[in-house]
Amino acid sequence: MTKIEAVIQTSKLEAVKTALHEIGAEGMTVLEARGHGRQKGHTEFYRGREYTVDLIPKIKLEMVLADDMVERAVEAIVNAARTGQIGDGKIFLSKIDEAIRIRNQERGVSAL
């Protein structure tokens, strides 16, 4: 099992959700996040005072998939979330030891 953590533009969430749905990757957790990588923030002016906003609103999407699904899911996310500009986000993959369904304590891939 692999965990996919994808940080994407807030405006791309719908497209990414649809793309994942189409390849049959189901179940995800979405968090509203703030952060920045190489993309610098923007400046705001309030009554002549300048404020630099360097933590930009982002969407962090988490899902755990069976290993054979992972590459297709990554491809789907990249294709849906890409604009080619700085700030498109990143995808992180990591191994997951165990998954447990709370309802019936199923374990492993069948719990996903």
Next chain:
Amino acid sequence: MFADTRGLKALLTWLFLWTAVYSAFSQTSSRLTPATVESQTERIARLEQAVTEAKSSADNSWMLVSSALVLLMTGPGLALFYGGLVRKKNVLATMMQSFALMAIVTILWALIGYSLSFGSGNSFIGAFDHIFLRGVGVQPDAAYSATIPQQTFMVYQLMFAIITPALITGAFAERMKFSAMVLFMIFWSIVVYDPMAHMVWGKEGLLNAALGGRFPTLDFAGGTVVHVTSGVSALVCALYLGKRVGYPREPMPPHSVVLSFIGACLLWVGWFGFNAGSALAASPLATSAFVATHFGAAAAALGWGSAEWIRNGKPSTLGTISGAVAGLVAITPAAGFVSPMSALAIGLIVGVVCYLMVAQVKSRFGYDDSLDAFGVHGVGGTIGAILTGVFASRAINPIFKDARGNAMGLGILDGNAGQLLNQFVGVVIGWILAAVGTLIILKVVDLAIGLRVTEGHEIQGLDLSQHGEEGYNFEVSA
């Protein structure tokens, strides 16, 4: 056929009515005896009475509406305007300050404030003749307005006494103890507001232009009484209390320009009661003040917004609404004395100057006037009072008359250069009274109970530390 029947019916009805009216008249006249015949004098007296009552009703209805409009400026207008500008941990505390003043000043006004402001007294302050509102009934006080009940006048003026201290709260937002705020404002109303209101508008007041004061200052709706006093006091508060923890290192952007936006719009609407109501009658003068108010606000919104556009590349919403408020402040003393075109000029000037004041000058001096109460009300009020001495015109309001009753010039452009001196006297007295009074009160309250919240409480936010609640409980589970 059907139509014909209807026509016939209508004709018959008319005939019947006319006959009835005619017979009623002839019966009345035939039954009159000489004793009940109304003499011409009596009739005229009765009609004069009816005319007076009609005028009084008209004026009174407008003044009651105006009173409500001015209250609307404080809550929700100013409360929203200021509430949106603070960080979200202080939104309730900021709104609460305005609301608490609606209650506190009202009670003070009934007990003593109205008497000190509008009772007869000396040049500086009213006497105790109206203490506990004694003698303030439905009879008009002709010195102020012959057509509205004195109670209407009293409650209208009360609304001004409420918003003036509420304006100051913008300067010490996010760091003053609620208890200290309450104590400070009680003293401030009595020591600063009441004497200033008496000097400018009260009987025998030193600066009263309508009732023959020594230095007749033209202040139609409170440029000196409301905005100079509150703005200057705000500056003194900001300097005395010091900066907020983390200012200016930490960013403290407004938590909701949306709230401020709604507040500013309500202020604009309420201001019609403030300025046009200051005619104290539903008169053409009220119309003139209404129009000047609106034009001043519009021009200043454009002035501030454009200045920002030129300097920052973008016209901000907050800047444009702040400009409108600055314009409303500046037109306050002038409304009722100036033409619509002069109002545009005043608005444009004050919009640009207040922007420069808030965006450039404040950061140079480094004082923390959190919500720019001084930059908008102190500066805007001062400019407005001075410009009133430039643009005021007898064609709008012939308030100065010579011995033969002919209207004399008002402002510089109306051929009365000397008026500028009177305007300066009014402004300087406002500045001194506000600065000295505020400093003394701050010192007293500071010694008595302390002014600022603890640093821990300030970081936690005033909503929790002063009131035990939060403005936004979005994350409580359902």
